[in-house]
Amino acid sequence: MSLSRSGKQSGLALDEPLIFERSRPGRIGCDVPETEDAEWMPHLPAALLRDPIEGFPEVSEPEVVRHFLRLSQWNYGAATTFYPLGSCTMKYNPVVDEALARLPGFAHLHPLTPDELVQGALEVLWHLEHCLKEITGLAAVSLQPAAGAHGELTGMKMIRAYHTQRGTSRSKVLIPASAHGTNPASAALCGYSTVSLEGNRIGLIEPAAVRRAMGPDVAALMITNPNTLGLFEREMVQIADLVHRGGGLVYLDGANLNALLGVAKPADLGADVMQINLHKTFSTPHGGGGPGAGPVAAAASLAPFLPVPRLVRTEAGLRWSEDFPDSIGRVRTFHGNFGMHVRALAYILALGGKGLEQVSRHAVLAANYLRVQLQDTFSLAYPGLCMHECVFSDKGFEPYGVKTLDIAKRLLDYGFYAPTVYFPLVVPGAIMIEPTETESKETLDQFVAAMKEIAREAREQPELVRSAPHRTPVGRLDEARAARRPVLRWQPHTRAAAEGTSPSSEPPLRG
């Protein structure tokens, strides 16, 4: 076994096999009392009994802990490094929120406990709904959707139900070309065809473009504001008015709400319905890819269509009610990602109204600071003030054969996570940087210095950048080959693997 995954780095990065390769017959990581066969076996149909699962790991507790802690050390996280992943709002996650979500009165609460015995939990949810209504200016909130895209799906289902109730069959949804892929995918899941709207030369949607696209078959406009270029859609009020006058509705993608707190309320922008990504603006952890939470807020006209059950206050206290006949129904089990709701409310209470306003001001300050520091070194997609993020590109590096992906990989060597790359699609070779409000000026300056150094390297030592990263646990991975011959799991039948002598599904890869 090799000691180091990367011969090029300083210090030891000990290799860590798959947990299946650590397995040895007879080990166990949790003591569970044995039950006599006679106590359970006769109760289950003999024809349906299975043998112990071939290949399932047999490992002790210390091995499990070491395995996963070593794996953790191969990750960059927003807590350990600057994580300027544009459009993902990778801000600091307050540590106390982790403790609060784990209070036994929350963590051990069964979702079907009668309402009168869960009033504390319902108060938390009611309070969070109240805060989100105040922040968005909208009339009603459902906390049920599990993620941003789930909220989009919910909102578009509500729009569909609204039109169906009015007996109109509208088939199209207008979506700016710069939108997240989830927008057209969510609209399509609701049976809509999508019409792409191009932005103007300064990156914005013009009322004229909307006027041209509007018609009796348009159900809604799905729009992100600020848009994914980090620009505020200045004509949003007029655009929303155009859509409304044409009988359509406005879905606001709330992915970039972190720029709007105390700046502009979604209701005033003309939004009829929107999702709120609690894992972005309200700081619940991104979890390596979830769980997020995507509450949906709606104007009074769309509130009857929100998912059920909904929380209502009665004389006897708070309770869940299914009594909303126009509701689109349920979009998942139980009441949403309660653990995330606790964290989000804790964050909102900690900051208060003024603190939340300060969040957006500082987020926009940081993004503009990076914009001006980097705009002489990298090509800025759209000039002028930005909101919470700014978009550069690899334009100008063609002579050196250095592309956006190379710049992103080289940043990893400098100890930073990479920005979002190749998105939005309307900017070729996009480098989308969102610093958030929780990074100090010193960190921002270090990032600027690293970016400038990479630009210098790209001109003077392009191969160094093209072959990056050099200081990470693994080098650049061959994603094309991985997709051509997908290996999506470890296979138990290779006995050598179980004995730890070689990886299972491919010939030995390590030296």
Added chain:
Amino acid sequence: MTERALPPFVRLRGAIEPVRFLPHTEDDVAAMLAAIGVHSLDDLFADIPADLRARARIALPDGLSEAEVRAYFEARAAQNFARLERCFAGAGAYPHFVPAAVDHVLQRAEFYSAYTPYQPEVSQGTLQATFEFQTLVAMLLGMEVANASMYDGASATAEAVLMALRLRPQRTRVLVSRALHPQYRETIRTYLGGNFEYVEVPVDASGRTDVACLHQQCDQNTAALVVGYPNFFGAIENLAELCSIVHAHGGLAISATWEVLALALLRPPGELGADIATGDGQSFGTPLSYGGPGLGLFATRQELLRAMPGRLVGQAQDSAGRRGFVLTLATREQHIRRERATSNICTNHGLMTLAFTTYACLLGKHGLRRLAARNTSRAHRLQTALCAKGWEARFAAPFFNEFAVAHPQAQARWRQALARNLLAGVPLWRWYDEYPDTLLLCVTESPSDAACEELVAVLAGEVP
């Protein structure tokens, strides 16, 4: 409600602006504004129409200190009835013990503060753990491939139905067992949105999906059949028979398992003919947390891989030939295919896959079986004890750790148990008019023996 009194030094309300998460000092702000070339923070918002800004104030109280925030939540948490050792409710969320090592791993900020591993070179921790998760889920469900998670069992099952409709584009009928979890059925209906024919297959006297009715309802227009395994009443379906019926008509069989511990002892859906196996992995390492987050499981056969929704992690090699892991087959996904994607899912339940993986590794090949055997034995003992005290087993089908029992006084006794801080399962009449006096009880390893005895006494009417 009274909140714990706080010493004055932690009361920050109104005293200063809350800045503990915001590092910029006045000097920093001034320096950054100067670099940008504007005079004030307000100048940064010149693009926002003034009337919008004027109305944008957030009318919420001032921020709270950490101690105040903690006190607020401790007071609310204390108001809830949340005791695993007195919880006999399942119905899609199971009160299992979680070893401390699971939460220790989950609390590593390197895991929880990362995002979707777009940069694999600095995300190998998340990626390798996810590859292990996919392997464990595929093994547990007896399938060839599993994705890197969905939101929960209900949304995963609804996505499976949509996938079946994509694979059978000429067909419009979806058969759903009435013994499928009621909230799964509701979610499927929401996802279908009235565009397809949703038909429920009745339950027979044994508590299983009615095979005779299924024969009649299944036709050449049927895209899929969805059944629970075990089903909502805890009954273990004859899954192989149900799958063969829908296969005979060219449809797809979807099984959903929301108590995956059962699959430590029962033959997996993949072996019994299911084409898509979904479920919820909450039982493996995720606390109840009032029902969310859960963990949506989704597995299928290799040949259906490219129609599958959700993220996938695959094995890869780096430039030096070392093994690593990457997100793969992204051309199915929304960020590449947009409106033609297999699903709109983006963020999934990554951290819960880590809980599942850590838990499954700790219990391992034999621990899971022992735990499942213990659940089976305890549930049957409780059912036997209740039946000796005048309760009637509602269904005759074999069950794992959850069962339905009926009694003319069921509603009153259930209330009496609640008054004694015993969550005596969930009332079936909430979802099924046809089972008015029936409770659905679950017995995991968590309730103490004393609590089991007390429950029997209360439900038997022996305790006032």
